[in-house]
Structures are given as C-alpha cells and as structure tokens.
Amino acid sequence: MRDDTILTLHNISKQFFGVSVLTDINLDIRAGEVLCLIGENGAGKSTLCKIIAGIYHNDTGEMRYRGEPYAPESVKQAQEAGIGFIHQELMLVPQLTVLENIFLGAEKRLSFGRMDWKEMRGKTQRIIDELELDIKPDDLIADLSIAQQQMVEIAKAIFSEYKVIIFDEPTSSISRKNTEVLFKIIRQLKEKGVVMIYISHRLEEFKYIADRVTVLRDGCVTGTLHYAQTSPEEIVRLMVGRDVDFSKYQRKADFHEEKLRVEDLHSKHIQPISFTLNKGEILGFAGLVGAGRTEVLRAIYGADEAIGKIYIDQQEVRIHSPEEAVKHKIGFITEDRKSQGLVLGMSIRENITLPILTRFWRNFRLDKSKEREVAEDNRQKLRIVSKDQEQQTKTLSGGNQQKVIIARWLESGVKILFFDEPTRGIDIGAKSEIYDLMRQFTENGGSILMVSSDLPELITISDRVIVMRNGEKVKEIRERGEINEENLMRLMIGVE
Ligand SMILES: Nc1ncnc2c1ncn2[C@@H]1O[C@H](COP(=O)(O)OP(=O)(O)OP(=O)(O)O)[C@@H](O)[C@H]1O
Ligand SMILES: [Mg+2]
Incomplete structure (x- = not known):
C-alpha cells in the first residue's frame, strides 16, 4: 500500500x-x-x-x-x-x-x-x-x-x-x-x-x-x-464496451404540417412568445438556466397561469390544467424526477402501465399477460437495469428511474411530448437509446418540444432551435448548419 x-x-x-x-x-x-x-x-x-x-x-x-x-x-x-x-x-x-x-x-x-x-x-x-x-x-x-x-x-x-x-x-x-x-x-x-x-x-x-x-x-x-x-x-x-457516435442522429428534413402553434403566449415568467411546432419535428429550446424555457412549456401545459393563444391541428384550444393538456394528447417529462409522478413504492410495470390500464381490459378482465408484455418490451428496449419488471422503482438507479418515466409517456399515446432535460443523469450509452426513441416517436407522427442545457444534445437532435434569454425568445434558428455551439452560446449569453 x-x-x-x-x-x-x-x-x-x-x-x-x-x-x-x-x-x-x-x-x-x-x-x-x-x-x-x-x-x-x-x-x-x-x-x-x-x-x-x-x-x-x-x-x-x-x-x-x-x-x-x-x-x-x-x-x-x-x-x-x-x-x-x-x-x-x-x-x-x-x-x-x-x-x-x-x-x-x-x-x-x-x-x-x-x-x-x-x-x-x-x-x-x-x-x-x-x-x-x-x-x-x-x-x-x-x-x-x-x-x-x-x-x-x-x-x-x-x-x-x-x-x-x-x-x-x-x-x-x-x-x-x-x-x-x-x-x-x-x-x-x-x-x-x-x-x-x-x-x-x-x-x-x-x-x-x-x-x-x-x-x-x-x-x-x-x-x-x-x-x-x-x-x-x-x-x-x-x-x-464500444464506440459511441451521435452524428447519425443529425438529419436534414423539412416539416410543413403544423401540429401546435402558440401566439403571444405570456405569463408572469415569460414575455409574449410565438412559434410553431410541426408534425414529426423536434424543436429545441436553448438558453441558460433561468432563461424561461421550462416556463414556456409550463405555460402551454396549463401548469402556470398564462395568456395567449394555443392551436392544436389548427384549432384553437384552451388549456387550464395539466389534465386538460393530457386530454389534448400532450405529455410532459419534467426535469424533476421526484415530483413528476413516479410512484416510488410501485414496480416498473405498474409505473409504465398505470395510466393506460384501460388498454388491457378484455371482456371485463385485465389481460395481465398483455400488460406484462408491454412493460417487458419497454424494460428491454430502454435497457432499464433491473432484476425484473416487478422491481420497485425506488430501488432503481437515478438514470433508470428517468427511463421508466420516458417509457410511460411513450406508451401513453400522446402526440406532442415536452422533454425538459431529457437525458439529465443519463449515461452516454443510454442517451443513444433515448434519442432512438425520440426519433421513433416523431417518425410515427409525434412532435417534440425539447429543453436542454446540453448543447451537443440540442445540436444533435433538434430540427430547429429557439434561443431564449431573460424570459424572451431572442432567435429562431432554422438552418441546420447554423445550429452550432458557438452560435447558440453567443445568443444564450447575449454577446453579439
Ligand atoms: N436499495 C436497493 N435495492 C435494490 N436494488 C438496488 C438498490 N439500490 C440500488 N439498486 C440497484 O443497484 C444497481 C446500481 O445502482 P446505482 O444507483 O449504484 O447505479 P449508478 O451507477 O449510480 O447509476 P446512475 O448513473 O443511474 O445514477 C441498479 O441496478 C439498482 O437498481
Ligand atoms: Mg447514481
């Protein structure tokens, strides 16, 4: 020694x-x-x-x-x-x-x-x-x-x-x-x-x-x-045990079919903001911590009081609470694992299938094997490190708890997903699995709004980026080539 x-x-x-x-x-x-x-x-x-x-x-x-x-x-x-x-x-x-x-x-x-x-x-x-x-x-x-x-x-x-x-x-x-x-x-x-x-x-x-x-x-x-x-x-x-390469996630694609539109949305925390999210698209929000990115998501989701217009599929909707947002098929994966409804005393299976149990009812009975199949499928797909699907989520590692939440929302049938710091606390290998799932979700017609402080992540996975500073949208970057670390950083901090 x-x-x-x-x-x-x-x-x-x-x-x-x-x-x-x-x-x-x-x-x-x-x-x-x-x-x-x-x-x-x-x-x-x-x-x-x-x-x-x-x-x-x-x-x-x-x-x-x-x-x-x-x-x-x-x-x-x-x-x-x-x-x-x-x-x-x-x-x-x-x-x-x-x-x-x-x-x-x-x-x-x-x-x-x-x-x-x-x-x-x-x-x-x-x-x-x-x-x-x-x-x-x-x-x-x-x-x-x-x-x-x-x-x-x-x-x-x-x-x-x-x-x-x-x-x-x-x-x-x-x-x-x-x-x-x-x-x-x-x-x-x-x-x-x-x-x-x-x-x-x-x-x-x-x-x-x-x-x-x-x-x-x-x-x-x-x-x-x-x-x-x-x-x-x-x-x-x-x-x-292998090399990891994220460059395959960069894509160049045009999206035209409007899914969600926000007009002059403002709240206590944010200045009026307008933007569109298209079907199949991943729209990234860049900004320093406190720039108001999460607040935009919360305002749309009905989690904060807000004024302004929201359109889904070109129809104006009013969303006053998260329950109403879910009715409009919007899901929100928040940055705080503990308070976002992972029931820690329940199993991986229950946490994934709880909100969608009605799907497994057949002739007045719960089709348990179908339920287990869905849970197992997610456990494998996301590589949720665990003994089996019955393991309580409180005994999972932090990153694996996050994966259970993602699995739940992906199964819930929502069409628009808000991701707030999607891979916070997620290891490099599992990151690529989560990116795969995000991509899959959009390829099946879903749309994603993503807030991330991880610049390489924003650059890799977003199709378009909105930069926010002090509660305000300062820029929308549409050109893929302009979505790079230097540009984003400059806009985020506010040096021209
Ligand atoms: N109290 C517990 N009961 C049962 N299993 C547990 C318990 N605590 C941890 N584990 C299991 O031990 C393994 C290691 O977990 P640990 O939290 O140490 O991982 P980690 O490396 O810190 O991961 P992360 O990067 O996600 O934080 C995981 O499979 C986890 O499910
Ligand atoms: Mg840990």
Missing part, C-alpha cells in the same frame, strides 16, 4: 436481493486527489459511494481509512469520521429554510441551550457569498429552483468541513455558472487537503478537476486511469 493512501477499498461486493450490484471492487483514494467515477446508469456508482458514506453495508471485503479499519454503521458515523456525501437526489427538507437545512443536526447553541441565530445566519451568508448564490439564508427550500436546491446541498457539505467529500452527480441540474463556481471550490478544497470522489456523466467536466478516473461497468472496475494519460474515447470504451 502506498503511504499517501487515505481510503482503501478491498474486494468490496454488494448484492441486493441476490443480484450482484458490486463485485470485488478494489480502489485506493490518495491524499490530495479528486477521483472521478464514471459508468453507465446502474453500474453501481451511487451504491459504492453509499457504502463509503455509511448508508449501505458491503457484503464482503473491507475498507481502511487513514490506516485503520473502517466500517461505518451509519451516515452519522461516517460523517464523524470526516466523510460526507452529497446525494444525487435532493435530500433537503423543503419546509425549512436554507439556514435551517445547512445547520440541521449541527445547530449552534448559546450557553443556555438557545440557538445562536446571529452566528448561524452570518455563517450561512458567508457560504452563500462564497458560492455566488442568489438566495437568502431565510428563503424556504420549497421556493427555490432545483438548481438552487442542489447548490444548498453542496453548501451544506462544504460547511461541514469534511476530509473526504463524495459528489454524486452534483452538476446534473445546476447552471454553467454554478458549475464553474463549484469547480473553483473543488480546487480550493483540494488545496486544503480535502480528498474528493466525483461522479458525473459529463466527461468534459473531468478536465477541470480530475486527477484519476475510475470506470465502473456492471458493478466491476474496468479501469482506473490517470486523467492526463487517457482520452475520452478510451474512457467511453471502458464504460460501454
């Missing part, structure tokens, strides 16, 4: 219900390094980190931390040892304020047992400033955007002064600016000697922070590489 090793994992294995999720993981994490962890959805990244963080216990193998045996019984024990974990899914208490969440479990008290609010507020404000956040200590978590909540989660971990910090996909929902600040903080923490494990599906982020990269595949380590000595291609190959 090297003497700069901080944490060693030796032959760590873990099963859930008899299925191996991790097999003989060997890994050492060294002083002063950022170890990046990458792998497909369901590869076992979060599970591995949860073992280190005291949330799960390994079945076999052992860990050593600073030269001593380490086997945390609980999160608290891991934290007391100096190991903190920032969850992939948000874990804050929505009914409490920013300050209360940051100090939860570590409240500062005055000598009589009363809380020292002044001290806590001051400290919270300092962290907020350091992270360049646009929030106040007394803001309620429930009122913050997903991106802001994620930053509070990060603030909480930084505040706790851990010696080892594990970031589980911290950037999947935050803005570019937040991401830059986060990387700055990671570098500062590194200087202070904090060791970090960093999980992300965004390979391009590694160049800013990575010392070494470990690739997981089907619960095994397929390689640990020095970042400086490897290439993205090599990493992807270790991840999915």
